Amino acid sequence: MRLWEEQLKIELLHLEKKTQRRRLHSIDFLNDSFIIMNGRKLLNLSSNNYLGLAGDKRLIEASIHATNKYGASSTASRLIVGNYSLYEHVETELARWKGTESALIFNSGYTANLGIISALVGRNDLVFSDKWNHASINDGIILSRAEMKRYLHNDLDHLEALLKKAPQHKRKLIVTDSVFSMDGDIAPLKGLVELKEKYGAILMVDEAHSIGVFGEGGKGLVHDIGLQEQVDVHVGTFSKSLGSFGAYVTGKQWLLDYFVNKMRSFIFTTALPPAVLGSIQAAIHIVQQESALRKQLHNYSKYFRTKLSGLGFNIGTSMTQIVPVIIGSNELTVQFSERLQERGIAAVSIRPPTVPKGTARIRFSLMATLSKDKLDWAINEIAAIGQEMRIIS
Structure with missing residues (x-):
């Protein structure tokens, strides 16, 4: 057995002993x-x-209709020839639903967080991240090479103590889930808005587990609390309450233009297949109405x-x-x-x-x-x- 094989198999055995092998x-x-x-x-x-929308016949029929009209694959990245017209229709409806200037759809919540964070900050910047944030947020920070400051879960006092120590000239990003995926509790969004404004930071909120569930028309927890204008970057997914697949970011038009030009996980990946966009479009309509x-x-x-x-x-x-x-x-x-x-x-x-x-x-x-x-x-x-x-x- 080669050395690297032995080492990896030992790691698997170690996971087994700790009852952590998946x-x-x-x-x-x-x-x-x-x-x-x-x-x-x-x-x-x-x-x-x-x-319960994943099995909804309206989503399934919308998927089939989109496949019949546009084909089984997007065939390329969105910046090549993968940006078929259905993208524009769905993103326009998404922006209208969320009451924002613009919307941009990605392939998954993981690639969205990976790409957005690494586009917003770099090696000379700071990211303040809730200790219980999703792994995709942590990985995005690592990829960005920014310095990560993890604050105790939902602890605004600890976050402020960290912000006070941050050099004023450095770009500062505060990032949090709105609903935490393993504990089911919610972020103190009002307090986060106050701190981001006090210290001149960017505030990014991932609404993966709150979009469709909270707020008028299912707009999410940020809208439910009335903070949509104060949160700089709104991220969410279609793969949970909306019963489909993919992710999105909504915000100012200029900021989304920036992501189109700087976000590597958007630039260098094949666009979603038409079937997915069709089901997303149907889900957006249903969530608002029901x-x-x-x-x-x-x-x-x-x-x-x-x-x-x-x-x-x-x-x-x-x-x-x-x-x-x-x-x-x-x-x-x-x-x-x-x-x-x-x-x-x-x-x-x-x-x-x-x-x-x-x-x-x-x-x-x-x-x-x-x-x-x-x-x-x-x-x-x-x-x-x-x-x-x-x-x-």
């Missing part, structure tokens, strides 16, 4: 609520399909959080449709997930390094299309397992 599972979708995994029919409490889905999701989320917390589970500071049950031990968390599957529930164990050491958890995420009786059944099963494993009394 494996792919083949999934078949039955409908909005159930999946088939490892041969079992499971209630899906692990999806980011918050409004507020009942959002209301149902919020009702279910509050009910689920209240029930689990009342049973004695540690759900952290969740305030949204993402509800963690924090267990701590990697081994116990994996066992909990396996027992859930045995009883018919898909809820994945999340372990370090995705979350901090000692905070392994089951990440539950709810959908508006669940039925109340299935949600109650799931709560009873979760409670039974928690008692069997002595996680709750």
Whole structure:
């Protein structure tokens, strides 16, 4: 065996010993609520399909229509010949929905954060990032070569202490998720706006888990609080509550022109296929019109959080449709997930390094299309397992 092969295999064994080795599972979708995994029919409490739109016939028909009209592939990057006319239509509708000058669509949330951050700042600049921000944000900072200052989660005092020490002549970027993907809590956006204005920083907010869920017409948490004019860079995805794929940034026209010219993950990648743009366009229309889905999701989320917390589970500071049950031990968390599957529930164990050491958890995420009786059944099963494993009394 060659040395590099031996080294990599040792790393895999090390992950196995720490119960941190990940494996792919083949999934078949039955409908909005159930999946088939490892041969079992499971209630899906692990999806980011918050409004249940991924299986909506209107999105599927829009995808087929776009494919028939434009073809199966964009054939090139957007700056070559991949910028087919559907892009302009969808971006115009997106900007109108978000009430902004301009919008730009990307291939994924990961490439959006990677490209935007590395375009905004460089090796002589500073980025102030919430400690619990998504990995794509951290990777974008690393790629930018700017100096990263991580502030304690949602701690405005710590952030201000770091900002005070920053040289005035350096460009400063504050970046945060609006809804945190592993804890389901929300960022103190008003306080972040105040600090960015006080210290002359750029404020970037990733609304991946709040777009479609919060605000009038599903515009997101920033709009819900009324801070859309104060946030400089609005980022979000179409792959969660909008049931499609891809990501976007909205803002001033000149800023988006800058991204078109400087954002490497935009410039050097093939454009999205027409089918995706078709489904995005349909989802934008539906999300604005069907507020009942959002209301149902919020009702279910509050009910689920209240029930689990009342049973004695540690759900952290969740305030949204993402509800963690924090267990701590990697081994116990994996066992909990396996027992859930045995009883018919898909809820994945999340372990370090995705979350901090000692905070392994089951990440539950709810959908508006669940039925109340299935949600109650799931709560009873979760409670039974928690008692069997002595996680709750």
